[in-house]
Amino acid sequence: SKLTKLTNLVKECENIKLTTILSHYSTQMNNFGQFKKNVESLIENIKILSDAGINVENINLGGGFPEAVIMPETQLREIANNINSTLSNSEFNFKNIYFEPGRYFIGDAGIFLAKIIKVSEDRWIFLDIGNHICPKFAKCSLRFYNASKINEPHKFKTSIAGIVPTDQDVLAKNYFFTKYLKENDIVMVTNVGAYTLTFSNRFPYTLPKIILVKNRTITEIFDPLRNYDFSLT
Incomplete structure (x- = not known):
């Protein structure tokens, strides 16, 4: 045995x-x-x-x-x-x-700042990030906020899709969001501090810029055009 x-x-x-x-x-x-x-x-x-x-x-x-x-x-x-x-x-x-x-x-230590790149008539919005950087395998408890309209009530059901060209790149369905949806609005996605980079990939898009906010100091720690790939070391 x-x-x-x-x-x-x-x-x-x-x-x-x-x-x-x-x-x-x-x-x-x-x-x-x-x-x-x-x-x-x-x-x-x-x-x-x-x-x-x-x-x-x-x-x-x-x-x-x-x-x-x-x-x-x-x-x-x-x-x-x-x-x-x-x-x-x-x-x-x-x-x-x-x-x-x-x-x-560290789960709530990471935040994505994304942009709405398309709004459809049935209250679907498409962001400029997707499962390549926010993978489902990370099992994050994602929260979405319209940072451009942060003071407006988030109580209108909205579905949110990513930028990866596949019907699997759905970040949330019937999520409570702002009533008015507009292209170029900034969407804050919270609770992405754990595993998103670990399970991310470089296809079909590069990683976004990464900044570190500590107290009142903001430091850019990664730029895909300069660093090519990300490592904490």
């Missing part, structure tokens, strides 16, 4: 010490029930390892947290307390418990 192979491998490899088990259950998890399933699955498998003589000191519950604007701090604390209670009721005591809340930390 796979368990037998694992136990034999651990015994044979003197320089390998198995100390931690990782379980990344899902993404955009917004209720304790999902986290609980992850914890219970992890404990069940740790018991199997323990019975086979493999003792796990630490657990890593992975990520799965949504953006901070989606999960308020009160909800985060409630989930953390429930996880702690579930682990306390298990038969195991762990030295360290790890999480990977990357999206929670």
Whole structure:
């Protein structure tokens, strides 16, 4: 069995010490029930390892947290307390418990500034960005605001498409937006700080300019005409 192979491998490899088990259950998890399933699955498998003589000191519950604007701090604390209670009721005591809340930390740190390049009669608007830089695989909780009419109510259903020439490049359907739609209006797209660059591609368009806003200082950190490709290094 796979368990037998694992136990034999651990015994044979003197320089390998198995100390931690990782379980990344899902993404955009917004209720304790999902986290609980992850914890219970992890404990069940740790018991199997323990019975086979493999003792796990630490657990890593992975990520799965949504953006901070989606999960308020009160909800985060409630989930953390429930996880702690579930682990306390298990038969195991762990030295360290790890999480990977990357999206929670940086999801709302990224913003796209896009432009409306076309307005159709059935309240579809087309932006000058698309799935090449805002991919569906990123699983972002996108929010759209008409920055050119920011004080107007956003309560009129509008569908939003990207610039990539495919019917799959739909960013949102029936999204509440401003009543009046106009070409060249600036649209602010929030919650794009996690994974958008990671999953982006250079076809059929180059990456946009990237600026860093820190306190009151604005710094351009990437220009496709100058830098050709983006890297944080």
